[in-house]
Amino acid sequence: MIPILFDGVVQGLQLALLAVGITMIYGLGGILQLAHGQVAVMAAMVAALLIAAGVNAVLASAAGILAVALFSVAMDWSLLRPAYRYRGEERLLLSLVLTLGLAFLVDGFLTFRYPEIALTLRLRTPSVVVGGITVRTASIAVSVLAAAAFTLLALFLVKTWLGRAVRSLMQNDVGAALCGINADRTRTFIVGLSGLLAGLAGIAQGLFSSVGPEMGSEFTILALIVAVVGGVRSLTGTVTAGLLLGVVNAFASYLVGTYMTLILLLGVALVTILVRPQGLLAYWA
């Protein structure tokens, strides 16, 4: 039981890492980033290409993450800026189509240009015994990375001026603008940060399985589901939703077959959305 639970928590942290960017971008600008999974895949691909060229794995991973952060900033400048000129539903729709187009573009480019490249990271020691259970070092590495990322993110949002600016924009953008917060620049920063976290999630996935160019849309869909179950506006909600779905997934794949696992996972997501449409932690956060 305990090993499965641990597995679930690790998967959950990873899901949350992937989804947190979607939550932030939506919370800040009412924009749904449908190329988020592709961003994660791109980080893995850049890392894989650099490793193939003989670069050290850690450096290559860092370069991959940095590259997609820059890519996200470029995306914000070119594609999302025009969307911010509209409000509400129109903005949502415009961003939906533009980022979907970008997702196609990235998917098409990667599968066309690098169909054979995939990222697989292997740690030197495959597994260790912790507290009586055998766990993969990859799991520990990912949990530590994810926990560190979330802690830093929380500290950033609570302690720094920029973090407070981000939260005020999430609550009320007119009010924030009146307080002298530059919405455009803050959004660009958050889109870049989201890209960074997505890149981290893509690299982390490389520790468990190989990450290839065709996995982008799968990542996007998973991230979307987690973000929405968490309530698309609350970061704690996203993390909780990730953990919930990760644990459900781990237990389901232990108990039933592949298809049933997915059905069960989606069923839980569906029921959660219907029972708590405002998000898991709506009344607390």
Added chain:
Amino acid sequence: MRQGFSRATVVTLLTTALVLAPAPWILAWVLRGGQYAFRITTLMLVNATYAVAFNLIFGHTKQLFLCVGALAGSSAYLAVVLERDLGWPALLTTGLGLLFAAGLGGLVSYVSVRRGLGVIFVGIVTLAVSLIFQNLLLGFRRYTNGETGIDTHGLGIGLGDRVVAYYVFVGLLLLALAVYALLMGSPAGMAFRALSGDELAAELAGIDVTRYKVLAAAVGSAVIGLAGALFSDYNGFINPSIYALAQVDIVVLIVLIMGGMRTLLGPVIGAVVFAAIDHVVRPFGQVTVLVYGVFLIVLFVAFREGLVPVLRRAARLPIP
């Protein structure tokens, strides 16, 4: 308010019929390939029909149904499996498929409205429905043959002949357009316009928002279900990927937005443009998806509100 068809609607429907009737023959002559011409025009008609229904559901009542493929597919699989295993007549099973899709769409809509789900939440709930449907198809291998799919030759109402099939789908599209126009010309259309503007205001004005949203979803889903079942007959075989998200939902969303939401002719024009782009892009092979993405971004930046409003201004005609 206007009741029934307006003059512009009648003219549009007639023009659409007149343009569509010789289209595959002309295209066959231009492209020098009858089979291919009929294939792409028939696919275009199916996409247009889905988009008309999706326009009703998403355009007018703001329910982002990302389960168009699942609705079409569930109707198709139900019809095919009932006919194959129980030997029921094709007309009956097609009708049952249609009813099932209508019921499923109505149920999803009812639950979403009751729970007060916003646009994105409905999107994700229906996305989950789509993925569950796909996995059920793969899981219940005994009935559905999993990824291999089912050969539907000899089943269905007899759309094996491509010319017959083409004109049946023209009829289906015109039927969908007529249903759409009738609904929009009835008190329901007034309610749709009111609630697509502001739901709360519509509710306060005495409009039963739940009822009209469920009505739109059920009617739209019925059209989608019928189109899906007929497509399984025409296509000769069905498998999960024919009704997958990327094959149906994404295409329908693009077709509708490109043509123009909340217009009668938008879905048809969107489907024509989409078919043309598909034809141009296809020879690129592997790069197709990339070119496709570029087209999507460029077209959407250039014609944000869709092609119909642009045509209206250019031709100075009140295109409905």
